[in-house]
Amino acid sequence: MAEEKKKHKKRRTATKAAASIGPMVKAAIGGTIKAKEEGKKTAYSFIVCLYDEILRAMDIVPVWTENYAGVCGAKRDAERFLERAESLSFSRSLCTYALCGLGFDQWREELAEMPPDAPWGGQARPDMMLSSGQILCDPRNKWYQAAQQFMPDVPIHNVDLPYPFYEDDIHYSEVQDYYIKHIMEELRGLVAFLEKQTGTKMDYDRLRETVDLGERTWNLLHETYELRRAVPTPMGTGDAMNTMVPMAFMLGTQTAYDFYAELNKELKEKIARKEGVIENEKYRLLWGGGLPSWFALTDFNYFNSKGAVFPAETTYRMIQPIYNMYMPDTNDPIERLAWRWFGYWVYWYDQARKRPGSHPDVEWLIQYIEDYQIEGVVMHEAFSCRTWHLGLIWQLNQLAKIYKPIPVLMLGKDGSEKKSNRELPSLVLESDIIDITTYSEIDTRNRIDAFIETLESVKQSKTN
């Protein structure tokens, strides 16, 4: 295994910004251990839980447990933690991020020090754990509760963050008042918990500034990623799996904002030089769903080697431009956060209503297909994660049913050629986020090869 780890090469990135992420994450993880030594309060945290700015404004250091599991996966060193979790009676079919974290935590608690050769120095023991009872992701509701078995002295606070589902007969405006009220109450409950844990009162002026910075970062990130519409595209999804880090793990910090300002500059320069991800861009693909296999990000380079690029992805693009959402005229940063959450989740609802048979998740795909001149859709089904991977097959089926953008000539029954339209080709890869035992490089690349052949065949049969 150690030999295999050494042989695994770093992935080649298209942007300098993406290449800078590895050291940044390493420093952040090391920073949590250092923070703990310095007596700062640390909190186990999940990404996209709306509490980033609240933590930053209170100088609480978030320990991103999903991130650490991803790092273990990317370094191909998750197996020993997964096995340990399994030995504790956690099924291997559960979220492997959580299993990796639980295996790690139990080991650290048993040794009273970091497990041997812990990737990047290990994961700091937290002072508190912030669960998230959202409408998605059961593990975010259960993981820390399970971890408390090994750390009974570490308190948990669970923040409930619902959003309304898309219904035919109910517009979200009908329910938004009580959703916003509840989300605000939950955030205020979190603040009260954190104040108790830290013994410090929230400075709401500081929170206001932090939320403002977070909102500006959202807008900047959106504008920056929109630059990827250029042909050739200056950045692909492989890089985006790195550049999501500041948004997901550093929101509300100047570092995150500055990172995207730098990325924005870099992409504009590349566009001016007509410098794409690859020299000869042949196929433009959408990463339409699913978390990546962190141990196999080089698959993106394999796509590149076949002339395929990914100018857009829905995965980890967990932002929408704030200026396109409803935002009340308020000075209350908690209220702004609640509306941001609500606005993000209902972002595609109105547009979906206008297209028969559509749905917000499908509408999002269609918008990107059009904006980024997409020719095919790729998804990844990670077996251990129901949160992001259930419904993907249906989305592709529904997309094919209602959206056929490719003009082709079809042979009619009488032998004559008729103009018609067909759906975009699609590919579903199967593996996991960090469980490398589920992955076959040969099988994956065979599937990619076959998909590329399909793309080429569609290109040939396309009429103008």
Next chain:
Amino acid sequence: MNKKNIDILSKVESYYSDYGQRARELKNEGKKIIGYACSLVPLEIITAAGCIPFRIRGDVHDPITKGDTNLETIACPFYRSCFDQSVKGKYDFLDGSVVAHGCDSMTRTYAVWQYTLDLSYSHFINLPHTLSKSSMEFFRAELNTFIKSLGRFTGKEISDDALAEAIGLYNENRDKVKALYEFRKPDPPTVSGTEITKILTVGSSLPVTEANNLFDKVLEELGQREESPFKKARRIMIDGACVDNIELVKLIEDLGANVVIDTLCNGTRDNLPHTETKGDPLSALADRYLDKINCPRTYRENKDQDLQKELESRFGDIGFYAREFNVDAAILYVYKYCDPFGFEVPARKSYFDSIKLPVLYLEDEYSTGTIGQLKTRIQAFLEMIQ
């Protein structure tokens, strides 16, 4: 055993093996049938709207085929089977379906059900995960949205009186289930676990008034069993989620044990908690479905940071039933890919240890294909606890 009561058990058998036959008849009479698959759907509201709630079952004997064309195989196998049966047309009498925010497998596939089955009505009920005051108010508002939505579908507002009446009927229903469970307390029990599974499963396919009548007749029949038809044997509890087919229970009983109690969704978890009849009915329903139903998807705060107290607050019902029904051992039965239960398996096992009850943990697919493996493990476990 008189003829009348033989007839009632034959009726249970008939409704169980041809599941949905009564719902189909009612549909033909012009009733609206609303499907659901989770205990967190408030049946009182569906009944108050004049519709018939119908619990969708999977089928462990039928391999999942058609459902897999639209639903990933990483979903809960029980829920996949429910979907598979639905797309195969087994429940073609449904007018609508209601999905509660139970788990990711239900939540993340709501659109898949909505668009694939294309029923006249569908609704998603968003249950919070926490038990704060704000969560209760939010959930009450969600139930109110459901009431308005269902009222629009039926063309008739749901009145407070109708809601109060439905709450009364379901409380009555729960009293009868409790009375049925009383027959499991003697040693040997007067009723088998297999029989109870059939009776409760059938009950969830009927309008509540008919289920109440059926339970009354079954209770009368059981009351006439002066001697238990079963042998004294090890008394087993089944702890887990939804077991809506008899195969597991029957297997345990065929191996010589008596299944005398459960904490299953279609057992005590759903069928015993009452709804408060005083005060605001919607708040009472919110309290029942969010707090009183002890489902792992709802987070219960560990206020004392004391592991044992926390285990007691989360799993105290297990200990209560174990004592009440004089249980010798338990089988913790969890489906593969079930995150809410799966993440608490070690904690549940710790709790069983703390009350000194031997436990066998089984992770299973929803299929009779695994019966052989289950048999071996259960047999070994039963031998071990002799």
